[in-house]
Amino acid sequence: MEFEGLKSIEELNVLIIDDNLLVHDLLKRALYDLNIRNVRCAENAYYGLRLCAQTRFDVVICAFNVKSDKDGFHILEEMKFKGYVSKSTILIFLSSETDETLVNSISELQPDDFWVKPLNTGHVIKRLSYAIAVKRKLFNVFECIDNRDFGKAIYYIERHLLNKDLKKYHMQLTRIKGECLLSLMEYNDAEEYFRELLQHSKNSWMYLGFVSALLKQNKIEEIKKLLENLTTKVETRFATYDLLAQFYVENEDFVQAYETIKKAAALAPRNIARNKKVWDLARLNHDQREQYNATVMMAKHAKKSIHDSPELLLNVMRSCIDLALSVDAAESFELLSRVDKYIAELEADYDDISHFKEQLVIVRARVLTAREEKSKAERLVELQVSLRPNNSLEDNLDKVKVFHEVGMREEALDLLEAVKKQIACDSLAGAVTSKFVEQEAKEKSEIHFTPKQLNSMAVEFFKKKKMTPALRSLEQALQLTPRNVKVALSLLKVLVAIHRSEGLDDSQKELASSTINALHVGDLDDTQMIHFNEIVNELASAIDEGKATAIS
Structure with missing residues (x-):
């Protein structure tokens, strides 16, 4: 069954957004060779978005680097937000760059194709012809997805998969079916579906769909080795980190969620929502430096976007x-x-x-x-x-x-x-x-004071040899800034002073042990490292004695 929802090729409306006029000329020549005449060009995002407000485009070809105002990521993000493009639209990205962070950012917008500059007419004609054919033949599926009717989309997909004339689109249909099962939250069915696919093929998207289905069922123990493998591969690590971060949040493991979302954000830094997650998790985990960095990244990448x-x-x-x-x-x-x-x-x-x-x-x-x-x-x-x-x-x-x-x-x-x-x-x-x-x-x-105030108070207490209040102030400061190595070293210095004068009680031994274990040694400079080793050597016997007492 073929659902001819897409216009005939002569009637297609095409929008080109690129600040290079030579690219406009090359693409228009290729489009004219395909008998496409309704072509509009824009040199910047502002004019491109104005054209979208006036005309419904069937094909959007957009450069990533539009230097005059918004970049391509923000242009297409705004187009999707405003409903100018949908799953039924043919969406193509252009870029002369292919670094991993750019490709990850582009993949999040799910374009139909990604063309690397410099372009040539033959390449454009071949790739665009295929993209149009896919959209025409599978238009009913994309229309259902636009309407979030995933069950009906699966119905059409299964009928298309029986059609031998559509064989060259079967792999794409197979992938879309898996995405629809996940969107329907049919996670057990999705698990079995991807498991069956992986017996015959080993595509990255199959592994990612399988992982997503198992994580949603809290079956992380079954796929730990697979996850380790996927996070080492360029083509899967970004998506895997993203899935894992969401899994950890849903299971309220906010420490692991934080460490994982930072890796995902580093691999696709333009996504404002993901940077917001980094910010939220950074402040929950008392990482003030990363909290600041995340807000700076949000403000930077939101410039001239719908998020600004x-x-x-x-x-x-x-x-x-x-x-x-x-x-x-x-x-x-x-x-x-x-x-x-x-x-x-x-x-x-x-x-x-x-x-x-x-x-x-x-x-x-x-x-x-x-x-x-x-x-x-x-x-x-x-x-x-x-x-x-x-x-x-x-x-x-x-x-x-x-x-x-x-x-x-x-x-x-x-x-x-x-x-x-x-x-x-x-x-x-x-x-x-x-x-x-x-x-x-x-x-x-x-806690009634800021970390800075608590640290100042501890210094004054220490000078007056009031070790107990000094220790309490530093404990509270470290609770609020657990990654601050200077506070951690100051706390250990106070414990050494107590150890020398009267010995450590069990709770102080436990505090010494936990502070030493939690200290981010990689953040210490050479002088701090020497000081740290001296402290550890002096407190080692007291800590070991405390552990022995606890065991007995």
């Missing part, structure tokens, strides 16, 4: 302050200077800056507390910051931080309770966000 928003720069400022509150004085000074520049950038770039008045007041107040000008911050908050929550989760979380930092702890905890209720009513709030807010509420009620 002043809120992204606000989040960069917020995470920059969080990092400044967790590092030494020299780096903190440099980071806070960056925040000043971000504020100036936001005020210069957005006309309606009054819309962000309270958000910027909070940022400025947090900068003041970080610079140890707490009284100025208190006055700013008291005069210009409302106690009531607004509709933005991130605005509210930053307000919680400023209340906590200026000593308005009761107000901070009350606002966190309101945020919890906000999340409970928000169907889009995920498990990671919910867990983070829960963690914030616990830590804000138990």
